[in-house]
Amino acid sequence: MRRLSLIVTVACMLALGIALLIPSTAYSEWLITALFSTFAAAYVLVGGLISARRPDNPVGWLMLTIGTLLTLPVLLGAYAGYALLERPSWPLGMATAWVTAWIYLPAVCGIVLLVLVFPLGRVIGRFRTWTARTAGIAGAVASVAAALIPGPMDGFGTVRNPLGIDSLSDQLATTLTVSGGVLVVTFLMALASIFVRLHGAVGDERQQLKWFAYATVLMVVAQLPNFLPLGLDESWLGLFGLVVSLVALPVAIAVAILQHRLYDIDLVIKRTLVYGSLTLLLAAMYLGLVLGLRALVNPLTGESDLAVAVSTLVVAALFRPLRSRIQRIVDLRFFRSRYDADQTVASFAGRLRQEVDFEAVRTDLCLAVRETVQPHHVSLWVRDVPQVTGRFS
Numbered sequence: 001m002r003r004l005s006l007i008v009t010v011a012c013m014l015a016l017g018i019a020l021l022i023p024s025t026a027y028s029e030w031l032i033t034a035l036f037s038t039f040a041a042a043y044v045l046v047g048g049l050i051s052a053r054r055p056d057n058p059v060g061w062l063m064l065t066i067g068t069l070l071t072l073p074v075l076l077g078a079y080a081g082y083a084l085l086e087r088p089s090w091p092l093g094m095a096t097a098w099v100t101a102w103i104y105l106p107a108v109c110g111i112v113l114l115v116l117v118f119p120l121g122r123v124i125g126r127f128r129t130w131t132a133r134t135a136g137i138a139g140a141v142a143s144v145a146a147a148l149i150p151g152p153m154d155g156f157g158t159v160r161n162p163l164g165i166d167s168l169s170d171q172l173a174t175t176l177t178v179s180g181g182v183l184v185v186t187f188l189m190a191l192a193s194i195f196v197r198l199h200g201a202v203g204d205e206r207q208q209l210k211w212f213a214y215a216t217v218l219m220v221v222a223q224l225p226n227f228l229p230l231g232l233d234e235s236w237l238g239l240f241g242l243v244v245s246l247v248a249l250p251v252a253i254a255v256a257i258l259q260h261r262l263y264d265i266d267l268v269i270k271r272t273l274v275y276g277s278l279t280l281l282l283a284a285m286y287l288g289l290v291l292g293l294r295a296l297v298n299p300l301t302g303e304s305d306l307a308v309a310v311s312t313l314v315v316a317a318l319f320r321p322l323r324s325r326i327q328r329i330v331d332l333r334f335f336r337s338r339y340d341a342d343q344t345v346a347s348f349a350g351r352l353r354q355e356v357d358f359e360a361v362r363t364d365l366c367l368a369v370r371e372t373v374q375p376h377h378v379s380l381w382v383r384d385v386p387q388v389t390g391r392f393s
Helices: 002-021 030-052 058-085 093-100 104-117 126-148 168-200 205-222 236-262 263-302 306-334 335-354 359-371
Strands: none
Touching: 002 030, 002 058, 030 058, 058 093, 058 104, 058 236, 104 168, 104 263, 126 168, 168 205, 205 236, 236 263, 263 306
């Protein structure tokens, strides 16, 4: 089984490399090919790694299947675009374009199933079972409708579907719209189930679900530049957000299954909240100060960089106290138990510097352990220290 995962992984990565080497055309732009190659490669590599390290976990094999289904449209789409526009004599140009038009839909269905079976590799509960079946039916119906709908194929300009059924044009269009919408709804329901399951999970499963929930939130936040009316959808920031949203889920799955014990997800979430809100607040303050000071200073000094310099100094001076304040708010709101434990330890350390009575130290130490670790029983063992006698010179 490990050899099979290695073969599939290498074959998919070679296919993606070949797709990137095919010259760009109007039907297959190199940047679009690179983006979808990154998306497919993330699932292929993570799926191959998990299936090799944990061959008994179906999550790895499902991810490898999704990566393969995502690799096919990347390679076939690049080939079809070049064959149809630049090399009409090349074989199977129309056939590869037709496969590209619908083969990605089973991959979307697989991603919905992946969310539902993570991290144990099986569907548990009526809600998830119903969602998985609905997603499977919707994905199959959408794939058939996309394969038979007449007219120009998506992504290939005026090239018409060779297998399109003109007499069922309206019915197929409606079917594709409805089934595609159902597929999107099931995906959102699957993501929502992660947060519901998080409340009842314990131990390793809870930590793994936290990684998945963190990736879900990161996907949404990373897509904000592309959806908000800020004109950033075609900028490098929008492109970076798109890449992050594409690879966040497979990367989080890899860390959750293979390495979650090495990384404290609570610390990652805390720092994301602290530094994310700090960055937004400082950026807003910086822009406000620049605009405000320029409005006040420019009538007196004309065009000057004074507003920029003053704003930079103010923001730099506010960084540390503002970070401490935001971190305190985040700790109190989201990590109250850990915050109380840290405060207890800090208070005990402060009292320990001034305490000389052993019984007082013992009582204080046991109290600090009870408040932080909250064990069922606390006992303190002190080794006898032999008395040293004699004269020292």
